[in-house]
Structures are given as structure tokens and as C-alpha cells.
Amino acid sequence: MGSALEARVRAAFRDRLQLLKIPGKEDDFLPPACHLLAKRRELAEVERALLAKKEEFQMKMEELQERRQELEHKEGQLKEAILKFDKFLKENDAKQKRALRKATEEQQQASQRGAEAERLRPEIARLQRAKEKLQRRLAAHKAFPEYLQKVLEKSEQAQFGEIPELIGRFQTLMSTQASLAQRELVAREAVEEEHARLQQYVEESSNQILQQNNRVAELQSQLDQIRTRVLEGESNWIRIQNTAANKTLELGQIKLAALNLFQMVAKHRTVPADVAPDDTAAQLYVVQQCIVDLTDILADFRKGEPTYLPQPERTSASQLETQPT
Incomplete structure (x- = not known):
């Protein structure tokens, strides 16, 4: 941009100099001061022309800048309009899809409701029959509330104020009875289990006593055998002692005989x-x-x-x- 402006200024300056050029014959007769003044005037005119060109160029640049800003603004508006239109199209498409999906779902739900209604019709008929049956039972049992009311009136010291309290008391007693029956059953099973354990313990104890008796008999037999061997050992010991005594006596007799012989020999x-x-x-x-x-x-x-x-x-x-x- 700066080089183009400089080229244009130079071209305008040359054109201006050509327009202000004095014929050659007159230049030969003018003094140097006149030439200098003429050059200064030309330079001033060139500067004024250059300044005018600069102002013109500045104005054009400002116009171009304003036009550019206007174009950018219009471009932004156009982009925004395009985005809005695109968003509108997308939203419209989404709304259309949602509407179609909703319509399809409603149609499916309607079909399901129809099928559910067809399926529930027998159930409704059955419930209606059950309702009629309960109404008949209610009519048949109508005398029981009257009976319970009379029971309440005749109860001692007005123990129960209303029929639900009486029914609750009855249910409590029934629950207590069931609990006691269950506890009795558990206790009976526990007694039977303990009896079975006792019977098993008695049998095991009897077997152990029998085994101990057999063991005692075996030990008694071994004790008798040991006593027999002890008696035999004592008898053998007594026999050995007797034999030793006899041998000792015999040895003493032999020694005495040898001493007698020695004494007889010693005499001679x-x-x-x-x-x-x-x-x-x-x-x-x-x-x-x-x-x-x-x-x-x-x-x-x-x-x-x-x-x-x-x-x-x-x-x-x-x-x-x-x-x-």
C-alpha cells in the first residue's frame, strides 16, 4: 500500500513539473534568484498537491474502511441470518420428527390400550362376579356384627368399646394360642430329642460298662496268671534256697572232711x-x-x-x- 502511494505521488509530481515548465528561451534570461523562487513555488505547489492527494487518499481509505465495516456487518448479519435459518430448519425438522414420533407412540399406546382393555374385560367380569359374591356373603354375614354388638353390650365393665377392639383381642388370643402350640410342639420335639439322646447315652454307657467288665475280667485273668507265676517263682525260690542250703551244707561237710584229712596227714x-x-x-x-x-x-x-x-x-x-x- 505505501509503495503504490509513493509511486502515485511521484507520478503526480512529475506531471506537475511538466505543466509548470517555462520555455527555454525565457530561462536563459532569468537570474538564479528567480529560478530559486520559481522552484520554491513549484515545490510548494507540489506539496499542496501531495497534501491534497494524501487527504483524498485518506478520505478514500476512510470510505473503504467504512465500506469494509459495513460489508463485515452485513456479512455477520447474513451469517447470523443463515445460522438462524439453519437453526429454524433443524428445529422445524426436529419438531416434525417429534410430532411424528409422538403420533406413532400415541397410536401404539392407543393400540396397547385397546389390547389392554380387551385383555382386562374378562378380569373386570371376574372382579364383578367376585364383588357380587362378596356382597352376597356380606348380606349373609350381616347378623354377625349385630351379634358382636350384643357381646360388647354384655361384656363385663365394658372391657371393649368397639367391635374392632373385640376382633383384635380375638386375633391376639388366636395368635397367642398358635404361638403356645408352636412352643409346645418345639418343647415336645426337644423332649423327644433329649429322650433319644438319653437312650443313646444309656446304650453307649451300657456298652462301655460291658467293655469295662470284659476288660476287668481280662485283667483279673491276667492277675490270676501273674499270681500263679509269682507262686511258682516263690516255690522255685524256696527250692533254690533249699538247694543252696543243701549245697552249702554239703560244701561245709566237704570242707570239714578235707580239714580232717589234712589234720590226719599233718599228724604223720x-x-x-x-x-x-x-x-x-x-x-x-x-x-x-x-x-x-x-x-x-x-x-x-x-x-x-x-x-x-x-x-x-x-x-x-x-x-x-x-x-x-
């Missing part, structure tokens, strides 16, 4: 002095040596050879203990 022979009176083995060894010597002497005597009584060797007590019996 020299025996070791370290033989103890209770050392039966050493005593028997001395007796054995004596018997061996006597046997040898007897053998020599039988051969007719002179015999002499050899002196027994003196042996220590330790040697006698180590020699075999």
Missing part, C-alpha cells in the same frame, strides 16, 4: 605252716601229695625194695594256691 607228716584252716584247696593239695607219696611207697614195697619215707617238699602258700586241685 610235716606240712607247710602257712596253710590256713579255711584254705580247702591247699589242704586238698597236701592230702593229694600225701596220697601220691603213699602210692609210690606202696608200689616200691610191692617190688621188694627197701622203702623209706621221703620228706615232703615244703611249699609256700602261694605255690599251693597256684597248683591245680
Whole structure:
């Protein structure tokens, strides 16, 4: 925009200069001051022309701006009108669809109501018959309210003020009776259950007692067997003690006999002095040596050879203990 304006100003300035150009012959006779004044006048005229062009251009720009704003305003109004028209069309279309849908729904509902009415007609007839039946029963039971009213009048101290109170009391008594009957049934079932449990406990206890009796019998039999074995053991112990006593007596007799033999040998022979009176083995060894010597002497005597009584060797007590019996 600025370059176009500048080009137009330059073109107007050139045109203005061409219009104000003085013939060449006159220019040759004018002084420089005149030329300067002429140039200044031309420059002022050019500036005035430029200013006029600027004002004209400014006015045109303002007109263009106003026209542009007017066009934008009209464009906005047109868009708004288009949007409103589009909205109107959409709303109209939606209303039409809703109207059609509503009409369809109403038609369906009407059909459903008709079908429901057709379906309910037998039910209505049945309810009508039930109503007539109840009315007949009401007429037949009409005497009962009168009877209840008389009962209220004859009740002691006007205990019940109205018939509903009497009926409520009757229903309460019936409910109490049913509750008591239920409790009695529950109690009876509980008693039967406890009786069954008691019977089972008695049977189990009897079985346990029988098992314990059998166990006691087995233990008694084992006790008798143990007592028998104890008696046998005591008898064996007594027999062993008797046998030990006999053996001890026999051993004492043997030791006494060995001591007697040792003493008899000691009377005729020299025996070791370290033989103890209770050392039966050493005593028997001395007796054995004596018997061996006597046997040898007897053998020599039988051969007719002179015999002499050899002196027994003196042996220590330790040697006698180590020699075999």
C-alpha cells in the first residue's frame, strides 16, 4: 500500500513539473534568484498537491474502511441470518420428527390400550362376579356384627368399646394360642430329642460298662496268671534256697572232711605252716601229695625194695594256691 502511494505521488509530481515548465528561451534570461523562487513555488505547489492527494487518499481509505465495516456487518448479519435459518430448519425438522414420533407412540399406546382393555374385560367380569359374591356373603354375614354388638353390650365393665377392639383381642388370643402350640410342639420335639439322646447315652454307657467288665475280667485273668507265676517263682525260690542250703551244707561237710584229712596227714607228716584252716584247696593239695607219696611207697614195697619215707617238699602258700586241685 505505501509503495503504490509513493509511486502515485511521484507520478503526480512529475506531471506537475511538466505543466509548470517555462520555455527555454525565457530561462536563459532569468537570474538564479528567480529560478530559486520559481522552484520554491513549484515545490510548494507540489506539496499542496501531495497534501491534497494524501487527504483524498485518506478520505478514500476512510470510505473503504467504512465500506469494509459495513460489508463485515452485513456479512455477520447474513451469517447470523443463515445460522438462524439453519437453526429454524433443524428445529422445524426436529419438531416434525417429534410430532411424528409422538403420533406413532400415541397410536401404539392407543393400540396397547385397546389390547389392554380387551385383555382386562374378562378380569373386570371376574372382579364383578367376585364383588357380587362378596356382597352376597356380606348380606349373609350381616347378623354377625349385630351379634358382636350384643357381646360388647354384655361384656363385663365394658372391657371393649368397639367391635374392632373385640376382633383384635380375638386375633391376639388366636395368635397367642398358635404361638403356645408352636412352643409346645418345639418343647415336645426337644423332649423327644433329649429322650433319644438319653437312650443313646444309656446304650453307649451300657456298652462301655460291658467293655469295662470284659476288660476287668481280662485283667483279673491276667492277675490270676501273674499270681500263679509269682507262686511258682516263690516255690522255685524256696527250692533254690533249699538247694543252696543243701549245697552249702554239703560244701561245709566237704570242707570239714578235707580239714580232717589234712589234720590226719599233718599228724604223720610235716606240712607247710602257712596253710590256713579255711584254705580247702591247699589242704586238698597236701592230702593229694600225701596220697601220691603213699602210692609210690606202696608200689616200691610191692617190688621188694627197701622203702623209706621221703620228706615232703615244703611249699609256700602261694605255690599251693597256684597248683591245680
